[in-house]
Amino acid sequence: MKITAIETLRTEEFANVIWVRIHTDSGLIGLGETFYGAGAIEAQIHDTFAGRLLGRDPLRIEAIHRDMLNLPMAQSSTGVEYRAASAIDIALWDLFGKVCGQPVHQMLGGLCRDKQRIYNTCAGTRYVRSTNIRPVSNWSLAEGDGAYEDLDAFMNRADALAESLLESGISAMKIWPFDPPAQDNQGLFISAAQMKQAVEPFEKIRKAVGDKMDIMVEFHSLWNLPTAKQIARVLEDFAPTWYEDPIRMNSPQALAEYAQSTDVWVCASETLGSRYPYKDMLDRDAMHVVMADLCWTGGLTEGRKIAAMAETYHRPFAPHDCIGPVGFIAAIHMSFSQPNTLIQESVRAFYKGWYNELVTTMPVIKDGYVYPMEGVGLGVDLKPAVFERSDLTVRRSNI
Structure with a gap:
């Protein structure tokens, strides 16, 4: 052939x-x-x-x-x-x-579990959908009219959003309320008023649902190191699951200093290409959860090497997805085939929304879990x- x-x-x-x-x-x-x-x-x-x-x-x-x-x-x-x-x-x-x-997960070694826990990245229906990836101060905020405008919800009604997710069986969510002040201040500092406003979603979630919801915090690599550490200390009171990409992912030493300053896990990073920068960061104890985007880091071939390397350092693997439908499905195949997959990212505004305009099928997602794709190859x-x-x-x- x-x-x-x-x-x-x-x-x-x-x-x-x-x-x-x-x-x-x-x-x-x-x-x-x-x-x-x-x-x-x-x-x-x-x-x-x-x-x-x-x-x-x-x-x-x-x-x-x-x-x-x-x-x-x-x-x-x-x-x-x-x-x-x-x-x-x-x-x-x-x-x-x-x-x-055979399905791709079989070609990668077969299923390691029958279902995989997911978390919901709280984007809206138009978030990164079209050509203009906008400044993170708005990310198409208030422009969507779908059933799952989760970005607007986490910024303004985080308590109701957490309750909605739990009702559907999803017990983990990712939010990024610190992005607007990072844009306003170029990531150099955060004022007391901005800190108070950005913390409000965490207060609402914990008051509404207690510890039933795991909260991942996305920082989009927007902060300098001192301010990132300041924010980390404030958020520790709300017991977040991980801090994701708090600073630019170009200094293992700086990320290691950040990781040592907090008891919350550090997750990194969708922005890294190939397995080599991961090793530099793992060698310095700079990351606790290893995240990779298979559409950016070298595909399934490189992704499985990154996952395997993470396992040798006793670190969990968590594939990124906030992109397109085929990449989402490829990540699911990877998640099921790797023994150290902690959780799979998903965006309900996407897999219940615009993904269905483009591809023939979506994975079965029920009660906070995704199930293996059926069919040969990717199955889509x-x-x-x-x-x-x-x-x-x-x-x-x-x-």
């Missing part, structure tokens, strides 16, 4: 998402996806990677992965090269599963309507 064509698809409406389809002479097609900078990724795939992949055996996944990431510009980042390589890698694993008649495909969209851009490189 050999790769005969590489096809990319992107739309104007969902302009952050780009899909890759790997065609073979067997007639089987593998589907992959990545997120953000779709035009640049399209160029990388066709202008740089296609010439290195066309005509090759698509089942030599490890060799192809190494060749893509051995290019001079692809050096341990989540830049265009890594995002493009990630999409291709996910498509190759989808193809591998189809060739073998693009809806036929995607191929008929007037705003669709398709580019194809042939052998």
